[in-house]
Amino acid sequence: MEKEEQVYRILQLYDRFRKGEIINKLKMADLLDVNERTIQRDIQSLRTHLERSLTGQSIIYSRANRGYLLTGEKEGLSSKELLTITKILLESRALNTNEMKDMIASLLAQSSKADNKLIRSIVGNDLLHYRPLQHNQSLLDMMWDIAASIQTKKFIDIVYERIDKQQKRRVVKPVSILFSEYYFYLIAFIKDSEHATPAIFRMDRIRSFKQLNERFSISEKTRVEEGMLRQRIQFMYSGKLDRLQFIFRGVTIDPVLDRFPNGRILKTLDDGWLIETETYGTTGCMMWLLSQGEKVEVISPKEFREQMKEMIQTMVNLYHEK
Structure with a gap:
């Protein structure tokens, strides 16, 4: 009976350690109705087992937390x-x-x-009261299979339905799966395309796909670019790579740097900051920049500044009295 109780205590201790809890001997002794020496022996038995099993885990005492904790490779979620x-x-x-x-x-x-x-x-x-998105598509199996194509570097043949309901077949080189603003997206390069920038496909609009036996290779330069895709794509709009500069006159710069992870402060002004960022296309950026109202002023490129002015004027015209 005593042996069974010891096993129960050790298992409970390990379960709590695995969940990230800090074990205080006195509190645990009160909880399990034993003395502190018993808890100390149980912790030592568990510590010895972990050392012998070569799991990469160990139990240490933390003075700052006044208790024992599990370190090393973590199993499971707390x-x-x-x-x-x-x-x-x-x-x-x-x-x-x-x-x-x-x-x-x-x-x-x-x-x-x-x-x-x-x-x-x-x-x-x-x-x-959970309400899924309007497409209501099953996505997990498709994402897993496409992720396998990304890992093995194999082209895939997809049938994609555009927003106008027209379907197009494309052979693409899949490089990444991203999640943004409610949707999952496949980032891929269209085979034999004259465009060097990636295409973006909303995954719930992929009507069918098939992995091909043909493999593709990725240059070191392209591999570096892949890591920057998420930072350069705004609202999942694509286009040529642009470098933007704008002034932000908000209370804090945090919202800007959260929205543009690769953004950097070129200069701190009396009433704000001059920001530079790189992005594929300007359509997605325009949506966010306009949402900031008078806090944003686009500086360059000049063509984009003019587009912003035209869009703002169009918006003003909507509110003219009939």
């Missing part, structure tokens, strides 16, 4: 992490109802019964 991921998933509305419910159920299966109940009480109303 309940705090599960709650955070669940809330982000529900807010994204990126999956249809069945895929969303299945994914959340899989996530919460990693938590204890008590934590599972707590998380469900927090997100239950969100899940009950």
Whole structure:
């Protein structure tokens, strides 16, 4: 009986360590109705096992936290992490109802019964009233298969339905899958295209795809560019690579640098900041810059500054009295 109780305590300790908890001997002793020396022996037994099993994990004492914690390679997600991921998933509305419910159920299966109940009480109303996007497409299988094509560097043949409902067949070199503003996107280079910039396909509009046996190669320069794609694409609009400069006169510069991760401050002004950023195309940038109202003034390129002026004038004309 005593041996069974020891096994139970050690398993509970490891489960708590694995979830990222800090174990205080006194509090744990009170919780399990044993003395501190017993908890100390249990922690030492668990520490010895981890050292012998070569898991890369170890248990250390933290003076700052006044307790023991697990370090090294982490297994599983803590309940705090599960709650955070669940809330982000529900807010994204990126999956249809069945895929969303299945994914959340899989996530919460990693938590204890008590934590599972707590998380469900927090997100239950969100899940009950969950409304997927209008396309309501299943995406997980397709994303997994296309991700495999990216990994093996194989061309894929896709049938893509444009916003005007016309369908086009394309053979493309898939290089990345991104998520932005509710949707998943495939970033790919169209085979034999004269354009050096990538094309962007909303994944729920891919009606069919087939992996081809033909492989593609990626130069070192292209590989570096791939890492910059997410920073240079705004609202999933493509185009030629442009370098923009604009003045931002907001209270804080944070919203600008969050929106343009590759943006940099060229100069701090008395009433704002001069910002430079690189982006594929200007359509997506224009949408965000216009949303900032009088806080933004585009400086260059000159053609884009003129486009902004024309768009603002068009907007003003909408409010002229009839």
